[in-house]
Amino acid sequence: MNGSALETLTLVIVGSENPVKIAAVQAVLGRLAPNATVRGIAVASGVPDQPFGDEETQAGARQRALSALSQTPDAQLAVGLEGGVVELPNGQMRSCAWAVVVDAHGAEGIGGSLSMPLPNRVALRIRNGEELGHAMDAEAQTVGTKHGRGAVGILTAGLVDRQRAYEPMVAYALAPWLAPAFYEA
Numbered sequence: 001m002n003g004s005a006l007e008t009l010t011l012v013i014v015g016s017e018n019p020v021k022i023a024a025v026q027a028v029l030g031r032l033a034p035n036a037t038v039r040g041i042a043v044a045s046g047v048p049d050q051p052f053g054d055e056e057t058q059a060g061a062r063q064r065a066l067s068a069l070s071q072t073p074d075a076q077l078a079v080g081l082e083g084g085v086v087e088l089p090n091g092q093m094r095s096c097a098w099a100v101v102v103d104a105h106g107a108e109g110i111g112g113s114l115s116m117p118l119p120n121r122v123a124l125r126i127r128n129g130e131e132l133g134h135a136m137d138a139e140a141q142t143v144g145t146k147h148g149r150g151a152v153g154i155l156t157a158g159l160v161d162r163q164r165a166y167e168p169m170v171a172y173a174l175a176p177w178l179a180p181a182f183y184e185a
Contacts, residue, residue, distance in 0.1 A: 006177055009036035013075040015043045015064025018147055021081045024166035028174070043067035045082055050131045054096050057084030058110065061100040069102055078102050079173070081166055083146075085118065085126055093123035095132065095151060099169035103177075111172025114152060114165045122151070 012029055014022050022040040029036055044067065045051075045060035064080030072078070083097040097114035118132070125135035133146025140154050150162025176183040 006032045006174070007034075009033040009076050011072070011075045012036050012038045012077045012079065013068040013072040014038060014040040015045075015061075015068035015078060015080040016040050017042045018081075020147060020150065020162045021079075021166065024081070024163045025079050025170055027163065027167050028170040032174070032178075039072075041068050041071060043071065045080075047082070050126060050129075051082060051084035053084065053086055054098070054112070057082050057096050058098045058100065058112070060084070061098040061110075062102075062108075065100045065102045065108075069104065076104055079170060081169070083114065083132065083150075085123075085132060086115075092120070093118045093126065097166065097169060099166065099173040101170070101173040101177075107176060109173040109176040111169040111175070113169045113172070116152060116155065118151070119155070 012025060014025050017040045022038060026038040029038055043064055046063035047056050047060035051057040051060050060082035061080040064082060065078045069075055069078035080100045086094050086096050088094060095114055095116050095118055098110065098112045101109045122135045122139055125138065126132060132151055136145040136151045136154055137143055145151060145154065152165045153161040
């Protein structure tokens with residue numbers, strides 16, 4: 001499947017029922033595969049609810065994509081999106097997020113983004129066992145952060161929301177299908 005073949009997609013499955021993740025995939029694939037249906041399915045990430053580090057977060061995204069594809073045999077592509085946090089050498093913490101796309105033939109693409117510093121109060125809550133979304137809910141005195149604007153939406157005062165932050169990651173993960181000549185062995 002190459003970039004032009006993306007136009008013929010009929011079903012893309014997202015390894016989550018989170019509306020923000022589904023909307024991000026739909027926004028990107030709507031431009032590339034206007035006739036494709038994008039649907040979410042609940043699957044386990046195989047990592048803790050709050051992944052630590054880029055590798056663990058990538059593993060969660062990959063597992064979501066692979067599980068979604070295995071549970072939806074008629075899908076041509078599956079997308080896993082996972083957000084996490086990274087401890088920095090200076091004692092601070094940053095966010096991270098990764099997208100993994102897999103196809104029915106075993107090809108894979110990966111893209112990451114959403115690296116921004118987290119406030120110390122939020123990092124302390126995470127170190128004490130809270131997920132980033134719940135920590136942001138508490139600190140911002142709101143609810144539903146992870147199914148809405150995300151920590152990024154709160155910390156950028158709405159300049160970037162979670163969906164818009166996830167869209168480039170999906171595009172990056174699609175690079176092997178969009179520019180296949182560069183990825184051939």
